[in-house]
Amino acid sequence: MTNSLLSIDGLCKNYTVPVLRGIDIEIWPGEVHALMGANGAGKSTLCNIIAGQVPADDGEMKFHNRLYRPTSVSDAESAGIRMVTQELRLIDTLSVAENISLAALPQRAGFINYNLINQQAGELLQRFGLTDIDPGQQLNSLSIGQQQLVEIARVLNHSCDLLILDEPTAALSEEQIELLFREIGEIKNQGSAIIYVSHRMDEISRIADRTMVLRDGLVVANDHTEKLSRDDLIRLMTGHPVANASNFDKRHPGPLALKIENLSTREKLNDINLDVYQGEVLGISGLMGSGRTELLRAIFGADRRSHGDIKIGPEMRPARIRSPVDAVSNGIGLINEDRKQQGLLPELSILQNISLACLAQFAGKIGWLDSARALQDVEKQIENLSVDCTNTRQKVNELSGGNQQKVIIARWLLMNCNIMLFDEPTRGIDIQTKQMIYDLVDNLARLGKAIVVASSEANELLSICDRIAVLSNGKLAEIFRRDQWSPEAITAAAFTHYSGQKITRVNVPINNPPP
Known part of the structure; x- marks a missing residue:
């Protein structure tokens, strides 16, 4: 034997x-x-x-x-x-x-x-x-x-x-x-x-x-x-059955929240034009290397734009975003693809990681940090997101991957960002936490937030998005509404701007407003 x-x-x-x-x-x-x-x-x-x-x-x-x-x-x-x-x-x-x-x-x-x-x-x-x-x-x-x-x-x-x-x-x-x-x-x-x-x-x-x-x-x-x-x-x-994420309850997006005009970067993106509405979830799809992450980083000011404009709010005011600090001041938050390297300070506590971007709002009259208020607000976010931890002083690197993702999301919720960019939000996360994040994205959209989700998982985007924009080799190929898309059409669009690929094109108007 x-x-x-x-x-x-x-x-x-x-x-x-x-x-x-x-x-x-x-x-x-x-x-x-x-x-x-x-x-x-x-x-x-x-x-x-x-x-x-x-x-x-x-x-x-x-x-x-x-x-x-x-x-x-x-x-x-x-x-x-x-x-x-x-x-x-x-x-x-x-x-x-x-x-x-x-x-x-x-x-x-x-x-x-x-x-x-x-x-x-x-x-x-x-x-x-x-x-x-x-x-x-x-x-x-x-x-x-x-x-x-x-x-x-x-x-x-x-x-x-x-x-x-x-x-x-x-x-x-x-x-x-x-x-x-x-x-x-x-x-x-x-x-x-x-x-x-x-x-x-x-x-x-x-x-x-x-x-x-x-x-x-x-x-x-x-x-x-x-x-x-x-x-x-x-x-x-x-320990119990998990609800199916595919039961989509139609949302009703509002006015324009974010407008991207001819956005380009030296390395990857080429004349991207996108509209994102209040109360909608816009998915970003594409093959590996198509520019999904680069687009979100450019919007957030983490990657420099070679040209192009970003406009924000119903009045479509030009936003001068040259760094993540500028993006945050304009109400934009980014949940990074690589949470360990770019989203967290692993040796710091949960309290420090969540409050990191919004220390100014906890400053007292003479500039001292109101630690009691910061602790209260952070504990509220931890409770709302069901972060599994011993207390707010626990180091982030002691948490599981799913709970680390919740810490990053809690940071931008604490900032009350109106535009939230999610890059591979459920990568390496279990089914239960994944469903929680889907529900959270839906709730944020229904509260009027403009949500952009970049993901390599087609089923994820098909489950939670109102529209899906497909990038191909750094260019915008197509934008699909729920009543227009199919997995085959999205895959075909992803190959549009790669030479030597034989595909079937699906003609859908670019930047069609959500239904």
Whole structure:
């Protein structure tokens, strides 16, 4: 009988509260073992312990039937365990090729052989369909999605017996997901095992042999994937069924809130014209690299515009936005794509992170901070958004990804921004928190806020938006109303401005007002 590859018995981990409470699990060679659970259930902590990133407080692990106690990532990798984390382990200032080859840089006469590492990196990138990435370009010039693919390529460049993938497809396009699944199939066929962490049930049902569900640090299910229905998984993760987000209740948008005229940037965007109305949710769709994130960053003043105008309010007054400070003063808030690097100060408390953008409104008559009022207002936002934390003094980096996202949203709600830009608002977030954010977006729109949501998940936009604008290679391709769109039409529009693509165009008037 084949022995298990990895066996875990009674694994426990505590931070300020228990995170893992007696986890038992066995991983077998040649299987894909899915790991599911709500944010804060303990998934990432379990993976981090297996990968040597954090120590367990109690319990025992065996790998290849030998006692396994890694004290570092290096220990785990030497044993044959590698992990792709949600937080990228890449160096911004190095090239793509240097990041991929960093663990074993080839040398010639004492010098790094850059021709060889660029050649090897190019071959690896081609394997993942990343022919548009130059191995020699600096990593920080890539989008978050492209960086995610570089991280996956870097890890898969080394053989291993156990591969841990923590939300690997959160930033990937459908085509790139297919390439990743092909690689997973090859790894599985070679006898290696994969622990696959995801909230996407369609992916789990496609590739996972078995699925384990964590809730509140406990294993509540571990069975063959085909035996667990979508309703079973939702009930196991949350403790109760979750409402369907597709029941759309028509909104009634008001006057114009934001007008974008001929907006361009040097790097990506080309003459974008958009209208956003009070009380509507405008979706921004497009392929990876189409300019979704760049558009929101340009509106927010985080990226410099080469030309174009932004007008705000019913009176359409020109807004001079040259920095995020200007954007905030004009009532614009941005929930970033990369919350860890651009949206939060992880070592600061929840109170400090939420109140950061609006310290001026808590200033007393002589300039002193009214800390009691700030605490009261922040606690109200925490309660309204159901942020799962011990208190407002808890560090943000101790929260789950979903609760960190809530902290960023709370910041702009505290500022009472009239225009809110959401960039991949539910990436890496569990079903329950995702539904909460959908409801929040809907409530904000019904209160008269103008909402812009950029997302790589077509179903997400189809569920919550009044209109969807499709970007293609930095240009606006089409704008669809609910009564005009279809997934096929949106996909076709996304290829409009890429040469060599054969598509079917759907003629819809640009900037048609919402119904």
